[in-house]
Amino acid sequence: MPEGDTVFLAGHRMHEALAGKTLLRGQLRHPRLAALDLTGLDVLGVRTYGKHMFTRFSDGNSLRSHFRMDGSWHLYRPGERWRRPAHQARAVFEVDDRQAIGFALHDLEFLPTADEDRLISHLGPDLLASDFDAAEAVQRLTADPSRAIGLALLDQRVMAGVGNLYRAEVCFLLRVLPTAPVSSVDASRAVALSRKLLQANQWRPEQSTTGDLRVQHYVFERTGKPCLRCRTRVRSDEIDGRFVYFCPKCQSD
CATH class of the missing domain: 3.20.190.10 (MutM-like, N-terminal)
Structure with a gap:
């Protein structure tokens, strides 16, 4: 997507x-x-x-x-x-x-x-807008503390621009499972990471969250492959009908 x-x-x-x-x-x-x-x-x-x-x-x-x-x-x-x-x-x-x-x-x-x-009035702040309102994004992200962070990140009413790729990578960089509740996550860092990753790729057609186009992603679509940090095999599961990817060792509740 x-x-x-x-x-x-x-x-x-x-x-x-x-x-x-x-x-x-x-x-x-x-x-x-x-x-x-x-x-x-x-x-x-x-x-x-x-x-x-x-x-x-x-x-x-x-x-x-x-x-x-x-x-x-x-x-x-x-x-x-x-x-x-x-x-x-x-x-x-x-x-x-x-x-x-x-x-x-x-x-x-x-x-x-x-x-x-x-x-588009129902959407959250656009992550790539020059006037991006981080405080508004944090407020929207934390509005439901019990919600899974993996669902909240994908909700365009929270922040506009995150898809399945960045959801997986942000959760990995936060070292939390996509099923972890928002209340257990540093919301300000989640917003900052989301914006940072999109900005890093906004001018190039090939997306990389690792900084290396040879191995472009930490966990996204890497099911069964070794985690780039700990070598544990990356796993995938479904949340609300969509695949999520995670390292069971690096990410935990």
Whole structure:
């Protein structure tokens, strides 16, 4: 599942490629939006918040896209072959020197730009925002002290941007199991680590929490492999239908 840093980088690249240009083709291949033709509109810019991306147009509207589990935006030169099947394309934007193709974007919404903030008002502070409010994030994280830290970190109403990868890695760095209650965790450190890891990866497509692209993660998707700290085999389990990864020796209740 794409994390907040993935969406941030995609949004930045989209903004660089499209902002200030006129759509020569603007198709939305989504059941609810297929009748809309955005051809001829100018792209004013692209904004991201957590895992949400807003592409703004000159008619006063925005397209909100959420990557969910398998969505992505790709940029191509005219005539370049797409790297995903055409039947997965849900948005096709073309300007004079670029194509922006949104693949597997199941969650698309066309709305007035003025309504963007209302749509995301339930979300916690954006971890990659320049004005990130750490105190607000800590307050939201500790609102339910008995809740499992692994569930709280993934809740976008607490902080916007953490996905399954960073949940696993933050818990490892905190040396707590994902099932540990929030009350047993240093909440300020959990927030700081979440922001630090996303910031470390916001400008690169390959995510690393270890600082080494050869072994990119401490525990995420490393089930059965030796822990990088103690060599105990990493384990995985499910919480609320999602896999979590942990070292049974380094992390404890």
